[in-house]
Amino acid sequence: MSEATLHAEHHHGPDKGILRWLYTTNHKDIGTMYLILALSSLLIGGIMAFVIRAELFEPGLQLVDPNFFNQMTTMHGLIMVFGAIMPAFVGLANWLVPMMIGAPDMALPRINNWSFWLLPFAFGMLLSTLFMEGGAPNFGWTFYAPLSTTYAPPSVTFFIFSVHIMGISSIMGAVNVIVTIFNMRAPGMTFMKMPLFVWTWLITAFLLIAVMPVLAGAVTMMLMDIHFGTSFFDAGGGGDPVLFQHVFWFFGHPEVYIMILPAFGIVSHIIATFSRKPLFGYTSMVLATASIAFLSFIVWVHHMFTVGLPLAAELFFMYSTMLIAVPTGVKVFNWVTTMFKGSLTFETPMLFSIAFVVLFTIGGLSGLMLAIAPVDFQYHDTYFVVAHFHYVLVPGALFSILAAVYYWLPKWCGRMYSETLGKWHFWLSFIGVNLTFFPMHFIGLAGMPRRIPDYALQFADFNAIVSVGAFIFGTSQLIFIYNVWRTTLGGVGEKATPEVWDNPTGLEWTIPSPAPYHTFQEPPKVD
Amino acid sequence: MNTPRYYVPARSHWPIIGAGAVFLTILSLARSIQESSSGEVSGLTLALTVVAGCAMLFMLFGWFGEVIKEGLQGYNSDQLKKSFRFSMGWFIFSEVMFFAGFFGALFYARMFAVPWLGGEGDKGVSNMLWEGFSAQWPLLTTPDMEKFPGATSVINAWKLPLINTALLVTSSFTLTFSHHALRAKDKQKTLLWLGLTLLLGFTFLVIQVYEYGHAMNDLGLTLNAGIYGSTFFMLTGFHGAHVTLGAIMLTVMFFRVKKDHFKPDDHFGFEASAWYWHFVDVVWLMLFVFVYVI
Amino acid sequence: MRLGMLSVVPAFLLSTTSQSALAEWGLNITEGVTSLSQEIYSLHMIIFYICVAIAVVVFGVMLYSIIYHRKSRGAEASNFHESTTVEIIWTIIPLLILVVMAVPATSTLIDMYDNSDSDIDIQVTGYQWKWRYTYLNEEIDFFSNLSTPQDQINNESDKGEHYLLEVDKPLVIPINKKVRFLLTANDVIHSWWVPDLAVKKDTIPGFINESWARVEKPGIYRGQCTELCGAGHGYMPIVVKAVSESEYEEWVVAQKAESLASQEVKEMSYDELYALGEKVYATNCLACHQATGLGIPPVFPALKDSPIVKGSIDDHIDMVLNGKPGTAMAAYADQLTVTEVAAVVTYERNAWENNTGDTVTPAQVDALKNK
């Protein structure tokens, strides 16, 4: 692929002003908008986490009343999951998938813009519930019936419909990704040559299309129970509140892999680059990803071990859940082996990726402990679970996103970020994240339930530590924001070469930095 | 895969209008549901509904119109055509999963919840709370008859539903005939078979509406009739909505055939609508078996 | 888990709220007082050590590479990137480890599910936000409410030792008997958890779940509701008092006498009623209708200036006795004695400047209740 191919006639740049963003069909613009949305949500969700942590700093009710506390917990979970992590990955997919497979754009550029613009409306609607009479949803991000139906605040109707809009957006976004990957690869880019980020996103998109409609079904049943007298979740009519949980978790468990598979892809790229070695076990990485996706459909009941299920069900779902450790282990071992006998350097993306592997593994191992059904009876709905999922989500998913931004930012904007600030950001985040989430294991094991605004005295010390850690972690993200701002809009930082790093692999490194507005108008040849 | 030049559509105002229209529609829906359950639907909401409806129509006609125009002008590369086909396929898959959720609810209620409440199986002790309730399916006597008065009797599968099954299955055939005729460049036959398909489809809908009336008025089968009514109406209702959508799509195709929009080897709009129609048909067969017969 | 302590040391220095002694810091799950809870505890420890071992190996190799294979040390990258043998090995070994974990897990789970041959059956019902205990073989049936005073929660007075883990009436069970719990709920899903008994089961409205415990040691065991159940979720603790069999028999007899006594219709003055009503209100109604009587509209209505509270006395009593089906307002006929209902109604009609001046007598309530 040479520079010459880029000089096609179709060489107009972006439009000026706000209309550029409203009318755009360009995957890079849309990717940028997704990333900005994700960052905003992270801030909003993060501020909600601060409210939670401030209230839990010491026992007693200080800042908020219990009902508002529940609203914060619920909205924090929802916004982080649907507003921060998922859109961030979609944004990365938009930026990277076409560049990685040598396509000029996404397969359906207009649908792409539509998928994006649905989201601000959806989140606007969701956030507006905070100002409605009776307050925002207060039934947890898992919104179990009947707390979320018969006993819910009136704003639940708006919550339901905002989930519908997000669902439409995610499904259309995922269809777009799948079609792009199936149909837009450059000649020679066979499936087994695709970069891992593309592979993991292909599988993620499949998961999205399979489970988002089920979530839509779940909230629709809620809507019907609330307003139209059906009895899906009411034993009085022959329904069952537990039915809700089955439907929800059939969506919910694949959902958590939706939030981690693209991360696996990102980390695979970064570790290989900074180890200066090809990724170890490409084929097994692909197979492992596919196995994880397959297994993710048959493990959902591990969230419901204490709900009172037949013994056979408990055993089946315990075994199937444990099995996920095997393909995930393969991935971890492959990363470690990639580093082994490499020639390692530790730029910011690599630091975040190494932290990812270590801390995700810790989260995965606590997940495995949770999978042991009899013991989960002691862990379930305590802070041990909160510790588990923050380990896989924050130093897991979120760290991988940060790593990705540092890694590809020079490609996007043509300048290097400040490595010093990056290192500060990493170390403060690393310390902060562990300070926040590690002690949660202890409080959980010692018996503190989750989703409570106030707690018994023996949990006081650790909770104070956790709150301090949360404050360190949260504020250190300001460094990140500043660093990105100065590199992109501020225009500081040295110019990046097309390769940016030391001999990275992938088509995206063959084009200039910053990547031109239109890339690969004529397909590159891959051999 | 030998891609010629890739067609990047120029910037477009339809997506943002589309997003706004969807939002307004859903907002007005949410508001009317919310308000009608606690009193009167406000004037503002009604106005919003009208605006949303207009915006939706404007967007649909505008956006699809533009896509059709591009197609007719030959902008669509083979690659893009392939993308359209893939997309429609995956979209239908997402619809399959949507129905799977409701079928799952039906199976769960029949195989677990209702038997447990009636004192059978692993959680049979639950019957302590519902003395006198015993499990049966279709569930006519609910555990709490005051809150959820069950239906008085079951819909007979071998009357209207059977007729409806026949209608839909036939319509799948007539649609295929129409498709063959389109490929054979026989416009008259294409329109004839397509028109017949539409007739069958609309008859299905009329019968379905009649059957709903019968169920609610004569059999006491309502949304409020417990889990049998809930699953019955959700599954058949969403199916009916999909039939309606499919029929609208086919109607549009009817007029597009008339306007000679399609070529024997290039008629994706027609094919997509046909796929959708077959999908709706298959869902009905599942419904017929699991909701009506068994 | 002790290893992890390292990372919390610096923060420990920061923490100033050290209210409990260091020794009391719980870091691990309890061994508990039933054979099952001990089985679970040792299972937990086994898995934990296996996980630590895996982590040590994985992180060890990684650390080794980080130290010895860094470019700044002049490490040259090798080029190997595939080995089917290795992949197979590290698929099989974890699989074997999992089998090792699954065997004891399965047998423990089977024990947990053995609900047969119980000596005592107790129905546990979750309410927003309190527990109800019904002894199915005796005529004992009572509610158990949080007893921590509101001013401790609001930081207006010092917090007691069992802050938020204390109730007005604990569940009493005998030791060395197999007690079967039949768990259900009245409104939303709750979850009944006592760590020392290793019992945690969700209570599902309309369904009954089963669980059991055979406590081996007398003592007081505390737990909490562990399923989000609304605003009061953090305030519905569980206290189980395990006593010797003879003590239990005595308790049963006393309990029956007390329940007879509470059915009496007493005569009380306005002041007595108002004072009692204030207490009843604080334990039963305050969570929703709030101390100010303003509620949390629109879900929980205000009682101050409420048309029902300021209107007909009979309607007011009826609302409290029978609640309003389909809303969070539960029927209190079973939960409160007629005297208590009279008291709380009197209180509501006169508190928060409602000042109706009405005195509602227990006899009035009794008459309505028996209608």
Ligand code: HEA
């Ligand atoms: C990115 C998100 C993510 C990821 C990747 C995971 C991964 C896993 N999770 Fe997690 N989980 C959540 C997000 C996630 N989880 C969330 C959000 C919740 C709570 C939801 C709520 O209630 O609000 C939750 C809750 C949750 C529960 C329910 C707990 C409860 O409520 O009681 C369980 C129980 O089984 C569980 C298990 C697992 C397992 C076994 C994995 C596995 O995939 C982990 C596999 C990884 C490893 C095991 C480590 C690496 C492997 C090796 C080094 C190989 C060698 C290892 C062995 C042989 C043991 N998770």
Ligand code: HEA
């Ligand atoms: C998906 C990702 C995700 C992420 C990234 C986070 C991030 C964080 N979470 Fe989150 N959390 C969830 C997902 C996530 N969480 C979910 C799903 C739940 C379950 C909800 C439920 O139970 O229903 C949950 C629940 C949850 C709880 C339990 C609440 C309860 O049970 O009551 C707690 C408690 O400490 C918590 C804390 C935090 C903290 C401190 C962070 C920190 O990492 C956040 C750090 C902050 C930022 C990254 C933003 C940066 C902020 C600034 C730059 C602004 C600076 C401003 C000031 C100084 C004022 N979370």
Ligand code: CUA
């Ligand atoms: Cu009851 Cu939580």
Ligand SMILES: [Cu+2]
């Ligand atoms: Cu899961």
